[in-house]
Structure formats: structure tokens, C-alpha cells
Amino acid sequence: MEADPDRIVADGQLTMTDASWEQAKSRAAVIGALAKRRVTGIAAADEAAMKLGVSRRHVYLLLGRYRQGSGLVTDLALHRSTGGKGGNRLPEQVEEIVRGLIRRRFLTRQKLSVAALHREIIRACGLQGVKPPTRNTVSRRISMLNPVEVGRRREGPDAVRPLQSAGGDVSMIRSILEQVQIDHTVIDVVIVDERERQPIGRPYLTVAIDVFSRALVGLVLTLEPPSAVSVGLCLAHAVADKRPWLEHLGVEAEWPMSGKPKSLFLDNAAEFKSEALRRGCEQHGIHLSYRPLGQPHYGGIVERVIGTAMRKIHELPGTTFSSPEERGRYDSERMAALTLPELEKWLALAVASYHGSKHSTLGQTPAAVWAAGITATGMPAVTANQTAFLVDFLPVIRRTLTRTGFVIDHVHYFANALKPWISRRDSLGQFIIRRDPRDISRIWVLEPDGHHYVEVPYRSISNPSVSLWEHRQALTRLRERGAAQVDEATLFRMIDQMRQVSDTAVKTTRRLRRETERRKQAKDPHHPGTQSSQIPPTLAVPADGESGKETAVQPFEQIEEW
Known part of the structure; x- marks a missing residue:
């Protein structure tokens, strides 16, 4: 059998250069797609070999390594030195403990937390008389796992459908703003006018969420039904610095998530297929993709966030709840108390709270993932003129x-x-x-x-x-x-x-x-x-590449319980 020239022996991402890390991610995208097939034929292997610039035999070696590993990007990294004396790799004995416990204890329906997993690793290392890795090292290993595989093993196959593409393959999102999902909803609360504070009905919410970090990058509250303008307003909010808006609302909170998305993933509503949106995205180099017809589970990330937001909004005065049965004898119009600006302020505070709350799927806060994405790719482009x-x-x-x-x-x-x-x-x-x-x-x-x-x-x-x-x-x-x-x-x-x-x-x-x-x-x-x-x-035309009554805010918790 041919020797495996790229066998990984170092401590993954911790000892990899940026170039090696990018190449490993590229390999994972190609080899990961092959790994889902029951049989990998010669034609498929040759196609993968062409993409990766390696031999067919090497493709099969990478495929075997990927299947034997835990789905880590570093399983497919280039051959590296063991580090020698003073190197920062994990000892092979510790490496086996970490990988084994991730596979046996973390990737299960028991959904062990990272903290609990780290405690088990410490105990196992203690029994074998070796120095345990730090919790940060374990967290990095978790972050490098294939998110679809993590969701499938911890939550089941139905939970990961929103992360898959139209063809059923994994849609690998590797950086912030690589894909943003946008959707609308009518909010389950009756608001009042600012002059007489009498009920005027329910407003509409349009939100944009970054799939990689699960951070909300755009939010627009209107009294207009969803339209192409709603989408444009939400995008304009997403690409702009939000500090002036927060100052106008009187909100003392951080919302640093801004920038132009590389692609939008939308449903098939008419406003998402308008000439205005298509031409605007073409102008700014934003790729448009749509949910497959007849497959409503695709694109569910933004819908899960909206669903969680609605559950929190049911705690506000004037809520209509989700159905007449749930509302019962509650008089939504008589209890209505919030104006549109007050509701907008509540939402801004709630979003800031959500960004600082630990995400059950990510294992960390959306704010932390966003910050890590900024470190990896740099600050995204932010427009100075929303109107333009x-x-x-x-x-x-x-x-x-x-x-x-x-x-x-x-x-x-x-x-x-x-x-x-x-x-x-x-x-x-x-x-x-x-x-x-x-x-x-x-x-x-x-x-x-x-x-x-x-x-x-x-x-x-x-x-x-x-x-x-x-x-x-x-x-x-x-x-x-x-x-x-x-x-x-x-x-x-x-x-x-x-x-x-x-x-x-x-x-x-x-x-x-x-x-x-x-x-x-x-x-x-x-x-x-x-x-x-x-x-x-x-x-x-930008060139390509460029006060009233306050209500207590509770954080959005357990977004997307996968």
C-alpha cells in the first residue's frame, strides 16, 4: 500500500499556517462530499483529484483518513513536523484521548457540553498519567468539526436539513457573511400610535442572519407588508454601522455585526425575486440563491431565530400569541402599550442580549464567533451612506x-x-x-x-x-x-x-x-x-467589492435547539 505522505501528526489548527489551514478546508469540502457516498467510483475520484491537484490514489487515502477521523478539517491537513523538543503539538496519547472522547461522548444524543467534555478529558488524562489539554484546545477541536455531522449525531437528521444545499450535500459555510438568510414575519403584538396611544395593529419584521455566526446583521420594523423595499431596507441596515441608529433609539448596547454579504439565501416569495433585488445584488456582487420548491426545511436558520423572537414577544403587553386558542380571553388591543419606536428599541436590546448568550449549537456566543471571523478574514466592507x-x-x-x-x-x-x-x-x-x-x-x-x-x-x-x-x-x-x-x-x-x-x-x-x-x-x-x-x-454607483414606556428584555435563549 502506498504511504500516506500527508498523515497529520501535529496538533491541528494550533500549529498550522494560514495557507495550510485554507488548503485543509478546501480538501474537506471536496473529500467530505465524497465521504457521504456509499461507493466512490473512479470518475468521482478523478474529478476530486483534478480539483485538489493530487493523484487518484491520494484521493482514496484522504477519503479513508476522513472516514476514520472525527470529521475534523485537520484530518486532511498537510504533513507537518512533529515539532521536536518544545513543539506545541499534543502528545499522541493525549491526542487519542481527546479524539476518542469527542467521538464517544460529545457526538451523541446526550449532548454533553464542552465544559463537561473537558472535565472527562482531564479525568482520563489523570488516569493515564499525562498532562491534559486546556479547555481552549478542546473548544477549538469542537469548532473544527463538521457542523452538519455534529447536528446529525447530537440532534438527529431532521435538525440539520437547513444546513444542507438543494442537492442534499452539505453547504459548507466557512466565514462570516459568506451566506446571509433573510425572511419576514408579522409580529405577534399590537402596537399603539404615538399621539393617542390607541391600537393600530401589528407591524412587520424583516431580519437578516449570518449563517456562520448565527448573528443578526440586519433588522427592519415596518408598518408596510413585506416587499422588495423591505428587503432593501434590511440590507441597508445590515451593511451600515449601527451605532447612529442605536444612539437615536437611546439604546446603550453593542451591535458590531455589519457588512455586505457575499450571498443571500431566500425563499421563493415574490419580493425576493423582484427586478429591484436582482439588479441590486448584481450591482454589489451579492450572489442570490433560493430555497428549493417543495422543500420548506431549507433555509430554516432564520426562521428558527424568528420563531424564538416571537416566543419572547409573547411576554409583551398587547401580544396576540401564536393562535386564538393560545390567546384565549386575553384582550390584545386593550392591553396594547408599545409604540413602533418602543418596540424597535426592545428588539434592539433583545438582539444585543442574544448576541452575548451562549448558542447551543455553536458552543459559544454569536458575538464570539463573529469576532473570531473578523480575526480570520478582516473587517467586512461597511457602507457610509445607507441611502446610496x-x-x-x-x-x-x-x-x-x-x-x-x-x-x-x-x-x-x-x-x-x-x-x-x-x-x-x-x-x-x-x-x-x-x-x-x-x-x-x-x-x-x-x-x-x-x-x-x-x-x-x-x-x-x-x-x-x-x-x-x-x-x-x-x-x-x-x-x-x-x-x-x-x-x-x-x-x-x-x-x-x-x-x-x-x-x-x-x-x-x-x-x-x-x-x-x-x-x-x-x-x-x-x-x-x-x-x-x-x-x-x-x-x-458602488463598484464591486466595495422614548416612552420601557419593557424588560429577556435574552433570546436556545436559538435553534438542534
Whole structure:
């Protein structure tokens, strides 16, 4: 039999260079996929050999070593020196104790903790008269285990389905922001308006979670149903420094998890397949992948976090619980007490608490895993201008330029920046325009060269900021009254009349109170992704690679009990 030239004899990651560690991870990805097959044929072995740059026989040697080991990345590391005198490897006797107890005691349904495992290793080493490893060494060994194999052995096969790809193979996530999952939910609590503190219904939550660290990187609370804008707002929150937002909320907490994701994993809802999201991700080099149809268990990591959050929210006043049966005779609207900003503050505190709580699957806190990821890969790219980032994810409209600017749904837009294009408008064709449905008082027009967006406001500066929802309601009212033609002046007069009715009826009508809060939220410059009045007139298209009543917060515990 051919000798195994790469047999590992050193103490794993502790004595490996960065290059060796990266090569071992690459090997684990290829060999781990082969190991799941009952039989590895010559064709599959040759394909793996091509990927790894080794011989077919060497592939079989690596495969045997991987199956005999504990699923460690270091099982496939390059041959290293034993270290000699003063080397920092574990003695072979201690190595066998650690590996054996990990396999027999940690990778079982008993779900022994790392601390308990370390105590057993100390006892076993004491019986054999050898020096035990430190707990940090044991923890590092655990962190190098295949997460799917750990979950399968400790929790069962159903628990690891969310970690698997569409083809059933392991989706190996090796670094922070390598994959981010996003999902929405309606929150199980009724909130109140800020003026009268009367109930206005349930808000919507959109969250983004980093799969590698299980840290939440983005969160948006809105009164709007889930849409492409919700996704854009959540992404804008994820890529920005969260300190200004936390200061605005009055929250003294750490939330350092920010950065542009390398890929998004989403379900098949319409808002996740919009042109706005697709073009935005292409612009920023973010890969999009979707949950396989008919296989709802894929992508369950973010859903588990949302489910845990809802259980904590059931402790808040005004909760609707998960079902009428669970709610019983509890009057959610009468007990409602929190405004939207107060609920947002509660969520921010709860997320900070969750990041500092030990994760049952990771064996450490999400904050610690995130910090380790920063050490390994460096600080991720963070945007300094959320609005510029958000524009790339707003709904797309195409219009031709006229001598007076653009006309969109009976509303005229103009800026001096358009003048150089007007004279040659016939040769330019249709422009790509982005519009925020929450506030249509301005649009962003992509320059003909495709490098910058130009902000273009209403042509008539006397018109108020309105949402697309108000705009459409006004059009509906005008048509109901038999208006044969609609012009801009008529449209905004109808919007003004609707707002006057809203202001007089807001004390008694929950729907109108809710609409008032929606308008207020859209104008809040501190809300994640919301437009500020201090937006620069020209937005560069990023190049690739770039107070009220407080409620006690309890930490999110036992997220994803796998």
C-alpha cells in the first residue's frame, strides 16, 4: 500500500499556517462530499483529484483518513513536523484521548457540553498519567468539526436539513457573511400610535442572519407588508454601522455585526425575486440563491431565530400569541402599550442580549464567533451612506425623458442635472429610475453612462411628500367620482382632502391612525434605510467589492435547539 505522505501528526489548527489551514478546508469540502457516498467510483475520484491537484490514489487515502477521523478539517491537513523538543503539538496519547472522547461522548444524543467534555478529558488524562489539554484546545477541536455531522449525531437528521444545499450535500459555510438568510414575519403584538396611544395593529419584521455566526446583521420594523423595499431596507441596515441608529433609539448596547454579504439565501416569495433585488445584488456582487420548491426545511436558520423572537414577544403587553386558542380571553388591543419606536428599541436590546448568550449549537456566543471571523478574514466592507446603497434596491421604473423632465403616474419631476440630456433625449432611450414607495417626492435617475444616480425632486416644490399608497388611493377616489382626466394639481388636491379627513378621524379609526404612523415612519431620517433630508444630489454607483414606556428584555435563549 502506498504511504500516506500527508498523515497529520501535529496538533491541528494550533500549529498550522494560514495557507495550510485554507488548503485543509478546501480538501474537506471536496473529500467530505465524497465521504457521504456509499461507493466512490473512479470518475468521482478523478474529478476530486483534478480539483485538489493530487493523484487518484491520494484521493482514496484522504477519503479513508476522513472516514476514520472525527470529521475534523485537520484530518486532511498537510504533513507537518512533529515539532521536536518544545513543539506545541499534543502528545499522541493525549491526542487519542481527546479524539476518542469527542467521538464517544460529545457526538451523541446526550449532548454533553464542552465544559463537561473537558472535565472527562482531564479525568482520563489523570488516569493515564499525562498532562491534559486546556479547555481552549478542546473548544477549538469542537469548532473544527463538521457542523452538519455534529447536528446529525447530537440532534438527529431532521435538525440539520437547513444546513444542507438543494442537492442534499452539505453547504459548507466557512466565514462570516459568506451566506446571509433573510425572511419576514408579522409580529405577534399590537402596537399603539404615538399621539393617542390607541391600537393600530401589528407591524412587520424583516431580519437578516449570518449563517456562520448565527448573528443578526440586519433588522427592519415596518408598518408596510413585506416587499422588495423591505428587503432593501434590511440590507441597508445590515451593511451600515449601527451605532447612529442605536444612539437615536437611546439604546446603550453593542451591535458590531455589519457588512455586505457575499450571498443571500431566500425563499421563493415574490419580493425576493423582484427586478429591484436582482439588479441590486448584481450591482454589489451579492450572489442570490433560493430555497428549493417543495422543500420548506431549507433555509430554516432564520426562521428558527424568528420563531424564538416571537416566543419572547409573547411576554409583551398587547401580544396576540401564536393562535386564538393560545390567546384565549386575553384582550390584545386593550392591553396594547408599545409604540413602533418602543418596540424597535426592545428588539434592539433583545438582539444585543442574544448576541452575548451562549448558542447551543455553536458552543459559544454569536458575538464570539463573529469576532473570531473578523480575526480570520478582516473587517467586512461597511457602507457610509445607507441611502446610496438602498437606492440600488428600490423598485425599478423605465421612462423616456421629455423637455420638462420625467412624468411618472401623473407626477412631474425635474432637476437642472437633466438639462444636458434633454437636447439629446431621443438618442438616449428609456432611463432606469428608482422610486421609494414610502415617499415619492423624489426619484433617482441612472445617468446614461450607468455610473451614478441623480436625485430628481418634484417639479413643483409646493407638493407635499406622499407615499405611493396615498397616491393610489387618491387616484381611486378621483376615478370613483368620474374624473375623465387626472392631472397633477387635481391629484394633490385629493391627497390634501384625504389627509384632512385622516386628521379629524384619527382618534376613532385604527386604519387612519396606522396610515398616519406610516407617513411619520417614512419621514424619520434615523430609521434604518430611511431617506434623510441631507442626501447628496448625486449618488455614486458602488463598484464591486466595495422614548416612552420601557419593557424588560429577556435574552433570546436556545436559538435553534438542534
